[in-house]
Amino acid sequence: MKGFFRALYEVIGSPQPSSEVPVYREVIFPNIGLLNLGITLALLVLFYLVINRWMRVATFSRPSHWAIMLLLNVIIAFVIVLAQVNGQNVVSHSYVYWLALLNALYAALFFFLFSLIFRKLSVNASTTPF
Amino acid sequence: MFGPMRIPFFVRHALPAAALLLAGCYSRSDIQQEQQAETPTQTEKPAPAQAAETSKPAPKAPAAATVGFPRVNVFLEVSGSMQGFMPATGADARTTQFQQQVSEWLSGLERDQRVQQRRYFRIADRPLTDSYRALSETVRRGISQPAKSTSIPAILDTVANRYLNDGAVSVIISDFIYSPERPGDVPYINTDIADALARSRKDLAVSVYGLTSDFHGTYYPAMKGRVGKVPNCCPEPVPYYMWVLGPAELVGQFDASLMKGLPGEQAHFGLPALTVPNSVLSRYGRKGSWFVADAGKQAGASGHTVAVEEASVQEPAEFVVGLDLNQLPELFQTPAYLQKNLTLRGNTTEAKVLKVEAATEATKRSGGPEAAYTHFVTVRVTGKPRSEQQLTLALPAARPTWVEKWTTTDDSRPGPQTFALSRQLDGLQKLLAGRQAGTNAADVLRVPLTIQPD
Structure with missing residues (x-):
């Protein structure tokens, strides 16, 4: 699992400064990766199942509403990286923002990909985003 | 097609059974077992060292707090050749560096809490028990009755075989001028030194401290060929030595605690690799x-x-x-x-x-x-x-470079050099090198590291 997240996050090169590599690989990458997946799934459950299946809210199923959820997911993904890195006492470096940006990108990607599965479980939003 | 089912019943079951029955005989497997039993003893020797090297992630807490010496013996040579270091103080009250350094060191030893028992000796033809007060008096006021000179191997032999057995650390203070009885024996000085210490304890370590002092008196060179003695010596400082002998572990601790802050040079033999x-x-x-x-x-x-x-x-x-x-x-x-x-x-x-x-x-x-x-x-x-x-x-553990500088082959003109010092230390090296997997054999300290690609 560590190896998977390492491969996922080191597409932009290995962490900077290099003295902090072990902490990123051992702690930060798995943390932000798992949080990213978890929050993405939670938001999808909220959008497709809670709002558009069980509650049958009729006014929150359009692609624009889906985009709002996606944006929310992206922002959360960006912020959790900063929070996680802050909590680990590593030497500060602008790399953190690149990592946050990458995580936000992955959040958008995951959200889109999982949407293709989750929309089949929904009633009101079964054709969102398309 | 030719799966395991085709193999006849006899081969599959009866043959192994027969092999089991025959196992009581002296078979190949016995030979193999014996070889296995033998080989570990051959291969294991380097293994513990390696294991010790690689598997010690946690730095051990320094043992400085628990350092203690059950017994310390001090031997001071008081023969005529030492009189120049400890001249009887006249009206001008000039003291030598020897007097200052040694009395200061003795006082430090006497006051030290880590030493449980101290014994002081003057070296005459045999070590004579003395008290701290009397010995430090001798150092300060000068030698009143010089003893007959004793040869260095004899002193070492006595100290190493009779004063180290109870886990004591012994310190010999002397000029370490060793003149063999015949000039032809000079090349054997290293052997004489090694022989003198050979039967001492297995974990013997020796630390040699070289110091210099001014010298007011008669100097007795090792080579008596040209000049018997040099009266009213010396314009230049003359070396004297403190040899610390004892169990390797204690000598290491002694070096790090009680021999600190001495001016001059030092060399260490037989200390374990730390x-x-x-x-x-x-x-x-x-x-x-x-x-x-x-x-x-x-x-x-x-x-x-x-x-x-x-x-x-x-x-x-x-x-x-x-x-x-x-x-x-x-x-x-x-x-x-x-x-x-x-x-x-x-x-x-x-x-x-x-x-x-x-x-x-x-x-x-x-x-x-x-x-x-x-x-x-x-x-x-x-x-x-x-x-x-x-x-x-x-x-x-390289032999320090100062040893050559402090060595002379002819000390009829006294200077800051000692006759055949390098031979004496060669003797120590030869004797103690093979014993410990430590100093001289190899290293004073070792730190295992690993580098790898990312």
Whole structure:
């Protein structure tokens, strides 16, 4: 699992400064990766199942509403990286923002990909985003 | 087609059964077992050393608090040749450096809490028990009745065989001028010294401290051929020595505690190779892109494995190994000595010791991992290793260069040199080299490190 997240996050090169590599690989990458997946799934459950299946809210199923959820997911993904890195006492470096940006990108990607599965479980939003 | 089912029943079941029945005979398997029983004893010998080297991640707490010496014997030579160091004080009240240094050292020993029992001896034809008061009086006021000269091997023999058995540390203070009975015996001085100590304890270690002092009196050269003695000597300072003999472990501790701050030179024989507290510091003094691979989850943690991401001659990676050398004799704590002698052993030419620095106030107060160390060794790596490599940062036990400078082959004109000193120390080296897997055999200290590609 560590190896998977390492491969996922080191597409932009290995962490900077290099003295902090072990902490990123051992702690930060798995943390932000798992949080990213978890929050993405939670938001999808909220959008497709809670709002558009069980509650049958009729006014929150359009692609624009889906985009709002996606944006929310992206922002959360960006912020959790900063929070996680802050909590680990590593030497500060602008790399953190690149990592946050990458995580936000992955959040958008995951959200889109999982949407293709989750929309089949929904009633009101079964054709969102398309 | 020819699956296992085709193999006849007889072959599958009866043959192994027959083999089992026959196993009572002296068969090949017995021979193999015997060989197996034999081989471990042959191969195991280097193994414990390796295991000890590789598997000690946690730096051991320094034992400084528990240092203690059950017994310390002090032997002072009081023959006529020593009179020049301890002249009877006249009206001008001139004292020699010998008198100041030795009485100061004796007083320090007498006051030290770590020593449980002290015994003092004057060396005449045999050691005569003395008290601290009387001995320090002799040092200050001069030798009143010089004893007959005793040969150095005889003194060593007596001390090593009769005064070390109870775990004592013995210190001999003498000029160590050894003149063999016949001039032709000079080449055998090293053998004489080795023979004198040969039957002493197995873990014997000897530390030699060379000091110089002014000298007012008659000098008795070792080579009596040309001049019998040199009266009203000497215009130049003359060397005298303190030899510390005892169990290797105690001698090491004695060197690090009670022999501190002496002026002059030192050499150590038979000390065990120490494993000092050490680690690669992940943030201190770093350069280039590398990280401590075994640091784990703690940010800024130290370790012993360096993973190099990139390194080249133009842009080398540099990492710092922190060492706590408080347990070593003072000589081995000198940054200049370490810088010259510390080497990095291993199957690579791309990693080298760049510099050695002592701890500063800043590092001691930093609050980081570097605060625990007294010395910092910077290692430069000029190439990314292709595979994992085991390196050893070692301080080889070379014979110090001062020994040659302090040695003379003719001391009829007295100076700051001792007759055949290098031969005496060669004797020590020859005797004690093979015994311990430590000094002279190999190293004073060893620090295992690993470098690997990222």
